[in-house]
Amino acid sequence: MAVESQKAQPTIAHDRASLLMAKRIRGVIRSALIHASLIPAAFVFMVPFLWMLSTSLKPDVQFYSYPPVLIPSPLQWSNYPDAVTYITFFLYLRNTITIAVLATIGVLISSSLVAYSLARIPWPGRNFLFILTVATLMLPFQVTMIPLFIVFKNLDWVNSWLPLIVPHWFGGALYIFLLRQFFMTIPMELSEAARIDGAHELKIYYSIILPLSKPALATVAIFEFIARWRDYIGPLIYLSDQKLYVLSLGIYEYRSQYGAEWGLLMAASVLITLPIILLFFFLQKTFVQGITLTGIKG
Amino acid sequence: MAIALSSVTVERASDSGKLGGSPVQYPRRRWSQGTRHTINGLLFASPWIIGLLVFWIYPTLASAYYSFTKYNGVMNPQWIGLDNYLDLFTDDDDFRAAIYNTVYFAVVSIPLAIICAFGLALMLNAKIRGQVIYRTIYFLPTLVPEVALALVWVFIFTPRIGLIETPFRFLGVRGPCWLTCAQWAKPTLVLLALWIIGQQIILYLAGLQDVPQDLYDAADVDGANFLSKFRNVTVPILTPVIFFHLVTSIIGALNFFAIPYIMTGGTGFPANTTLFYSIYLYKNAFQYLTMGYASAMAWLLFMFTLIVTLIIFRSARLWVFYAGGEE
Numbered sequence: 214m215a216v217e218s219q220k221a222q223p224t225i226a227h228d229r230a231s232l233l234m235a236k237r238i239r240g241v242i243r244s245a246l247i248h249a250s251l252i253p254a255a256f257v258f259m260v261p262f263l264w265m266l267s268t269s270l271k272p273d274v275q276f277y278s279y280p281p282v283l284i285p286s287p288l289q290w291s292n293y294p295d296a297v298t299y300i301t302f303f304l305y306l307r308n309t310i311t312i313a314v315l316a317t318i319g320v321l322i323s324s325s326l327v328a329y330s331l332a333r334i335p336w337p338g339r340n341f342l343f344i345l346t347v348a349t350l351m352l353p354f355q356v357t358m359i360p361l362f363i364v365f366k367n368l369d370w371v372n373s374w375l376p377l378i379v380p381h382w383f384g385g386a387l388y389i390f391l392l393r394q395f396f397m398t399i400p401m402e403l404s405e406a407a408r409i410d411g412a413h414e415l416k417i418y419y420s421i422i423l424p425l426s427k428p429a430l431a432t433v434a435i436f437e438f439i440a441r442w443r444d445y446i447g448p449l450i451y452l453s454d455q456k457l458y459v460l461s462l463g464i465y466e467y468r469s470q471y472g473a474e475w476g477l478l479m480a481a482s483v484l485i486t487l488p489i490i491l492l493f494f495f496l497q498k499t500f501v502q503g504i505t506l507t508g509i510k511g
Numbered sequence: 512m513a514i515a516l517s518s519v520t521v522e523r524a525s526d527s528g529k530l531g532g533s534p535v536q537y538p539r540r541r542w543s544q545g546t547r548h549t550i551n552g553l554l555f556a557s558p559w560i561i562g563l564l565v566f567w568i569y570p571t572l573a574s575a576y577y578s579f580t581k582y583n584g585v586m587n588p589q590w591i592g593l594d595n596y597l598d599l600f601t602d603d604d605d606f607r608a609a610i611y612n613t614v615y616f617a618v619v620s621i622p623l624a625i626i627c628a629f630g631l632a633l634m635l636n637a638k639i640r641g642q643v644i645y646r647t648i649y650f651l652p653t654l655v656p657e658v659a660l661a662l663v664w665v666f667i668f669t670p671r672i673g674l675i676e677t678p679f680r681f682l683g684v685r686g687p688c689w690l691t692c693a694q695w696a697k698p699t700l701v702l703l704a705l706w707i708i709g710q711q712i713i714l715y716l717a718g719l720q721d722v723p724q725d726l727y728d729a730a731d732v733d734g735a736n737f738l739s740k741f742r743n744v745t746v747p748i749l750t751p752v753i754f755f756h757l758v759t760s761i762i763g764a765l766n767f768f769a770i771p772y773i774m775t776g777g778t779g780f781p782a783n784t785t786l787f788y789s790i791y792l793y794k795n796a797f798q799y800l801t802m803g804y805a806s807a808m809a810w811l812l813f814m815f816t817l818i819v820t821l822i823i824f825r826s827a828r829l830w831v832f833y834a835g836g837e838e
Binding site: 243244247248250251254255257259260261262264268279280281323324326327329334335337338339342345346349351352353354355356357358359360361362364366380382383384389414418439442443445446450461464465468473475478479481482485486489490494497500501505 | 548553556561563565573577584639640646649650651654659660667676680709762768792805810813
């Protein structure tokens, strides 16, 4: 018996080794196949941005050359200074930042207060308010678009930034939802203890809940800032005075009835996109958390 | 899912309510604890209560009223009963075109988006190197402002000379006419919409990473192969994400506005094939100033969205799987 087992041992070990080997080879092939489909996909996804970047550094004559030129030589950097002077780029930039910052501050303060009420204060009717909040997420913006325009017109706010900023000071449904979910994960005992110590709700809100919710607040701030930065239909409806324009409207001015200044247009597009991409790179974790928080838990 | 899930979260809310309602001794007692909570709750929620009334509830009701009137935004609305609705359904070819285009876009692009996002997420989840880099790249187009994205697409998809022509030139054939002719304009937009699925990829990926490993182990013990593990473990666990994607993308397709509007200036060129519901509604409201008519369109859209989402929520019972049997 002992002899038999001794004989068997090497073959089992051998089998195991070859099995492992086969498994490893299978793994390598599998990941090679996966990369072979992920890489072309990545290329396709990068095309719009790469082509934007490439065109922004090209002289006119190379726009449509065949075969296409990805890295132009020489690089026509002058498209950038030309782009920011062809239209009043810095004015539009300042307008965009002003609106985005004011709206973001407003949405942060109001949404966190409301979310605090829904998550941390037990009062009758808060569930009803929460359901209403979720319901507004389903309401197409077109339904409220016209009456809101009339309201703002009667207030004499049309052709000002107010319609693009003020509503955000009254809370955003998605952010209230997101922050409420986050606030509920903070142990209630913290609030209880603070209440026993005589702390007022406002104090619990800003000295306990807000400091513990920095990641969620950062997510809200980034999402709102980017949403306002990219916003198109709002400025389209409300802004007609060119001095008030934001970048998403101003960028149109590179187009004329004879075509477009593609080099300048692409340079401006790169300038508009870059801040968002930088934000994304530095705050990727916050982004991904935010998306999964709104999606999966929503 | 929002409603289904909200019931869960509401339950949780009431749980915490019980917690909060446990007898707590306050140092000063001007009001009972319940009254105090109600006052504080209302005060903290007051911005949103006002916001709901002013920016959501009033406009929704006003929009319903306008839909029964002739209204140009300047003169007083004039009651005309159901005329707007009747005109829409009997006497408006553009409206019919807009519905057809929107439904076409939704029906073709949503399944494609689900398949692509799910497929890419599956491959990303295979514990490969560079996962974060791939994820970042797939997410990139969703960061580009729509205006810039739409314009760069117009540039790339210029027939005969744009970048897109490269493979066709290489093969020595002529590429399609893309956005400039009636039979290609909509398929091109469907194709372009596939570029902006980065958020969905992240959602599916997060869902996949939540799949408990022991389910796969159990399947392995049962001798399940890759395909049956995919069908019986992966897909069921991800149905809530698919469900969320379905609902949000239907709402997104019905609101599809900025990209085609920027590309065509809202003309619906070529031959009304890119005239989507939201664009036609916007034009009625702010270009033709037929705001009553546009309000009727908005309410029809609202009703349609409501019915479709209700149907999907109802159907969710049949195909959406919730771990732990909470639902």
